[in-house]
Amino acid sequence: MSLADPNVVDKQRPKRVAIVIANPATSTTTGWPVGFWWSELTHPYYAFHEAGYEVEIFSVTGGPCAADAMSDPRDPSGYSATDLISMGFIATPKLAALLEDTRPVAVLEVDRFDAIVVAGGQAPMFTFESATDLHRVFAAFYERGKVAAALCHGVALLAHARLSTGELLVKGKTVTGFANVEEDFADEAVWGMGFLPRGTHLMPWRIEDALRERGANYVQAGLWRSFAVRDGNLVTGQQNFSGAETARLVIEALGR
Numbered sequence: 181m182s183l184a185d186p187n188v189v190d191k192q193r194p195k196r197v198a199i200v201i202a203n204p205a206t207s208t209t210t211g212w213p214v215g216f217w218w219s220e221l222t223h224p225y226y227a228f229h230e231a232g233y234e235v236e237i238f239s240v241t242g243g244p245c246a247a248d249a250m251s252d253p254r255d256p257s258g259y260s261a262t263d264l265i266s267m268g269f270i271a272t273p274k275l276a277a278l279l280e281d282t283r284p285v286a287v288l289e290v291d292r293f294d295a296i297v298v299a300g301g302q303a304p305m306f307t308f309e310s311a312t313d314l315h316r317v318f319a320a321f322y323e324r325g326k327v328a329a330a331l332c333h334g335v336a337l338l339a340h341a342r343l344s345t346g347e348l349l350v351k352g353k354t355v356t357g358f359a360n361v362e363e364d365f366a367d368e369a370v371w372g373m374g375f376l377p378r379g380t381h382l383m384p385w386r387i388e389d390a391l392r393e394r395g396a397n398y399v400q401a402g403l404w405r406s407f408a409v410r411d412g413n414l415v416t417g418q419q420n421f422s423g424a425e426t427a428r429l430v431i432e433a434l435g436r
Contacts, residue, residue: 331417
């Protein structure tokens with residue numbers, strides 16, 4: 181590929197970011213439909229757009245994608261009712277259409293992009309273990325010195341992604357992701373509302389525990405605090421309130 185090829189990233193072109201979201205799935209713990217989380221797509225998308233970047237959306241296996249219900253500002257729960265950025269995305273036909281037929285991460289050309297950002301939601305906890313194309317592409321970004329970022333339950337991929345040496349990418353890295361205190365809070369909430377029997381957990385495993393077990397230096401900022409951390413070209417965000425902070429660290433790493 182020559183330097184004249186328009187697919188090659190260069191300093192004269194806008195930065196390019198690939199955002200990857202999860203495909204719809206069914207929770208094995210609750211039986212509920214699960215997907216990606218709106219703010220973890222839309223808040224980084226907005227920040228990158230404001231920075232003048234080109235952004236493309238992929239999913240793990242391609243096709244239409246659906247969000248977790250409580251991440252939708254229109255959901256009767258009202259949980260995300262104040263998320264005006266997501267509401268703006270949803271209400272803009274051109275943007276909403278981007279989720280109707282996403283391209284699979286397997287066709288993502290690493291050379292075309294400066295950074296990858298993997299959004300979370302509940303689905304990653306049930307589907308990312310087998311998402312080998314995502315593991316491969318994320319590790320390729322990291323090993324080529326490009327920015328590799330994940331946030332909230334999207335950090336689940338770091339429990340599985342390996343470098344070309346076979347070593348876990350996350351080993352020895354300082355990272356964050358959905359915290360145990362937040363999992364406890366979410367479990368207590370659904371128990372208290374009678375949605376699940378006490379002792380039935382929303383998630384089949386926990387990111388904080390898994391990353392520590394794999395040799396990562398896991399850090400967090402407390403319950404529902406916007407927080408992200410950068411270790412070289414690896415960026416991770418704590419939870420659904422950390423999309424803008426994650427994007428800020430990605431932009432900082434790319435140097436605009």
